[in-house]
Structure formats: C-alpha cells, structure tokens
Amino acid sequence: MSKYEKACLIRGDGGRAVRGVLDRIGDKWTLLVVATLHGERMRFTELLRRIPGVSQRMLTLTLRHLERDGLVGRTVYAEVPPRVEYELTATGRTLIGPAVALAEWAIEHNAGIERSREAYDGAGRGEAGPPQG
Amino acid sequence: MSKYEKACLIRGDGGRAVRGVLDRIGDKWTLLVVATLHGERMRFTELLRRIPGVSQRMLTLTLRHLERDGLVGRTVYAEVPPRVEYELTATGRTLIGPAVALAEWAIEHNAGIERSREAYDGAGRGEAGPPQG
DNA sequence: CCGAATCCGCCGGGATACTG
DNA sequence: CAGTATCCCGGCGGATTCGG
Numbered sequence: 256m257s258k259y260e261k262a263c264l265i266r267g268d269g270g271r272a273v274r275g276v277l278d279r280i281g282d283k284w285t286l287l288v289v290a291t292l293h294g295e296r297m298r299f300t301e302l303l304r305r306i307p308g309v310s311q312r313m314l315t316l317t318l319r320h321l322e323r324d325g326l327v328g329r330t331v332y333a334e335v336p337p338r339v340e341y342e343l344t345a346t347g348r349t350l351i352g353p354a355v356a357l358a359e360w361a362i363e364h365n366a367g368i369e370r371s372r373e374a375y376d377g378a379g380r381g382e383a384g385p386p387q388g
Numbered sequence: 389m390s391k392y393e394k395a396c397l398i399r400g401d402g403g404r405a406v407r408g409v410l411d412r413i414g415d416k417w418t419l420l421v422v423a424t425l426h427g428e429r430m431r432f433t434e435l436l437r438r439i440p441g442v443s444q445r446m447l448t449l450t451l452r453h454l455e456r457d458g459l460v461g462r463t464v465y466a467e468v469p470p471r472v473e474y475e476l477t478a479t480g481r482t483l484i485g486p487a488v489a490l491a492e493w494a495i496e497h498n499a500g501i502e503r504s505r506e507a508y509d510g511a512g513r514g515e516a517g518p519p520q521g
Numbered sequence: 522c523c524g525a526a527t528c529c530g531c532c533g534g535g536a537t538a539c540t541g
Numbered sequence: 542c543a544g545t546a547t548c549c550c551g552g553c554g555g556a557t558t559c560g561g
Binding site: 298312314334336337339 | 522523524525526
C-alpha cells in the first residue's frame, strides 16, 4: 500500500470513517470494556470490579452503546438475584485487532512522547535543544 | 498471541497505555491532520484547505499538541509573507499503521453497525432478535 | 444485583475578532 | 499568511440517589 493510499483510507470521504470509529471507541471506557470482555462472558458486577475507576453509570452507558452498535450481546437471566451477562459479538471481536495495534503503538512510543513533552514544556520551545540530548 | 495476551496488552496497567493514546489521537482532528501530512510537508493554509471543516483555532491547537508530542515538526521561514511548514517526524509516521488499521475496520463494519443501530432504536429492544442473526 | 434518574463541574471545540 | 484571544455552548463523565 502506498503512502497516498494509506492517507486516502484514513481521510476517506472527509475522514468520516475514522471520525465515526473514534466517536465510537474514542471515549473513556469502550476499549477497556471490549478488552475485558475479550474471550469470556461476564456479568455486570464482574466488569465493574475488573475495570478500575469506572462508575456504575459509565459502565452501563458504555455497554448500552456497544449493544446498540452490535458489538456486545446482553443476556438477562430471570432469577431471584438478577443476573445479566455480557459478551462480545462476532463483530465486536474484530475490534480487538485494531485495538491491539493501537495499544502496541502506545506502549512502544509512550516513553518517547513523554520525553518530547518535557522537552517542549521545559524549553522556550522557540529555540533550545532538548534538555537531555 | 493468545486472547489473554491481547486483552492484557490493551488493559495494560489499568488501561493507561490505551487511554494515553486515545487522549492523544481520539480528538476530532488529530488523525486527519496526521493522514493529510503523510508523505508531504505542508504549510498551514494548505492544511486548512485540505481538511474540510477544521477551524484555524482547532488546526493550530492540534498542530501544537502534535508538535509537543514529537509527532510533527514545524519549520518557520523568515520571509516577508510568513511561511510555516509542517511535516511528520519519524515517530509521527509510525502512527499511520495503527490509524490505517482503525480506518479499515471502520470502513468494513460501518454499514453493519449502522444497521444494528437502526434495529436497536426501532425495536422495543427488550425483545426482538437481531436483524441479521 | 442491575440499572435508571438527577445534578453538576469541566473542557472540547465552533464562531468571531484582532495582531504581526 | 499564520496565528492568538475571547466568548459561548453542548455533552462527557463523576457522585449520588432511587427503583425493580
């Protein structure tokens, strides 16, 4: 794939495709939920425990969005203590690939980006090389 | 890579890595700017024209963030009509890969997701099976 | 146990006007 | 041409409370 073709893929029709997927997964919890759900069904409280920092409200909202988009399936068991289980759909599982690519990029470049930020903030950033070059 | 390993990559240390990269590229214009800059240096106004809908303010902010993170380089030419050119750094170029993966996923599943949404919104969504199995 | 409802602070981001 | 400064609004997301 040429550089030109790659850029076109991303920019698409004014970037609508990429904007759409980022609107979908760019929020605070979606990718974490998807990753946590990867490979096993799980009930609400279990998700709540496994995802540190998420509130009941946000977990519910995130799951609803994912369900609406057909990425997550929801099963309710009519029991005395209510039980609800969530699982990735086939479509939902396909999201893991791009998500992993993103995660790997993040892990690989995080340190460098951090250093770049410090340099940028530290220097007058109109001149001056990085502080540790 | 096993399912477990993939999930770990994304969830990392409480999902910090993924959260970081989404904070960085999850906003409205960053990926568009990166894609547009892919393969060619470009000046401010050129970017402004090529990215439909972006405002001067947001383009400036986005470029500053990218510069701070070391993903974009900025060159100022001291000429009578001011001229500033932007280009991807080596690190910036590595972002294209994951971005393309995301774009491909978006393009491939957009239609299905759209249908799922309509079905979800249309149905009482308390019953009724999915429209396409 | 699961989730809906309400209240509220914060900030992303658009429009506009001004500068060098 | 290439920004900077200011105003404003919508909604994301946290805390808390109530319902089945």
